[in-house]
Amino acid sequence: MDGETSRTVRHRISTRVWHWMNVLSLAVMLMSGLMIFNAHPHLYWGGHGAQPDMPWFEIVSLQARGEVHVAGLSIDTTGFLGRWTDHTGVVRSRAFPEWVTLPSGYNLALARDWHLTFAWLFMSGLVAYLGRSLWNGHLRRDLLPSLAEASPAHLGRDILDHLRLRFPKGEAASRYNVLQKLAYLSVLVGLLPGMVLSGLAMSPAVLAGWPWLLVLFQGHASARSVHFISAALIVGFVLVHLAMVVLSGPIHGIRSMITGGRVGKGA
């Protein structure tokens, strides 16, 4: 296929619009979510979770330091988590610091307004995109690894290529490689829907209508833990994704996610 005259684009308009919607909504939801977490910085497994139940994870503010307690370990996080200094020089005893929360000060009601409004934007985008990708074959054609790609030899080679920072060029760059496919697919059909469902499983009204959510997550307190872990995994995905964009040519990558990018022109 002649790249110069091809009308095929690297990213469809639906992918591009959804991508930038997610940049916005995930940033807002992560930061407002961290503010909401600050209202009760303890996570539990099971149906109920409150003092004096035993949390498996918590950020505590002690007299002079902040600590993260997880799996029996105490980690000193003074200056970042639990106890930190705000931009006016005042020492705060709060879990997540002001520069990662929305709003920056403690305001649970406002953080919930941000979170729950953007949750609708995020959820609508996800449902529309997943529906369209199933319908037009994007999932099966572009994201589901082929049998050959899923072979250990191919996977191993792709992992080595990534570690050596050798990225596909030219025609091969117009397709997703197998690691990209697996990463995008697991985020698209696993992590992002899991984020929505574990969020819904924290609503007493939704639980009344869809009690199977309690079975799925093994309780309300567990759903809150899953929601938090999923958020951390999405942050991890975004960091790796950004690192890959930077390493493989950020201008080209960002331009093609805005304009679509012509296939065949290569990097």
Added chain:
Amino acid sequence: MGNLLTRRGFLAGLSVSAPAVLAGCDRLGASSGFRQSFLSWGEWLNYRAHRLLFADSLAPEFSEAEMSPVFRTNGNTMAGDQVYRRHLAEGFANWRLEVGGMVAKPMRLSLAELKTREAKTQITEHSCVEGWTAIGKWTGVPLWSILNEAGIAPEARYIVFYCADDFRGTSYYESIDMVDAMHPQTILAYGMNGGDLPEKHGAPIRLRVERQLGYKQAKFVMRIEAVAALEQIGGGRGGYWEDAGRYAWYAGI
């Protein structure tokens, strides 16, 4: 070299723009107009969607084995009101629940009278807006039966609960719509975990509206009133936390 520069430029761009975006979002959220016209969409959509999909759904109920060993308190753990203190000291023998507003037959019900009515017991989950949850057993009178007995007017749209507790002199109150008010699991609870409702949990009665968050579960309820609008009550937003902290009135999540 060119590539390195663009990489540096990209990272520098990120680190320069991020704080500016954060400050902008903070300012947007603080703007009353933006909050009212845009950030209220979540609450509006939640309310519509929940009413459309789950109007008659029952909140999950649990077994005794699943109950919290200790049910922590929410909100005020005592009410300082002098009249309330006297009732508490008298074991609520002379206390009356007032039922009024848009009803054909206003009522004053004693605790004993409430207890002679058909009771409902349910083990449900309490979800605090802060994120903690506790499972407890509640016994009380279904609100719908009281409202029917009082002859609620068809024009009534909300039930308001006036409480004996206060935050720095401002009385607690809450309100719910008729769907929640007539819901079979919405009860005026006088019993908790097999005993009388303790003071710290809102004696003599507290509202249990099981598909709602903790701050909707009004404690120390003295009077209930059927109304057509909430604007003239308290700060006009339908509840103490709605007025004082701009918490969502419907919430539900």
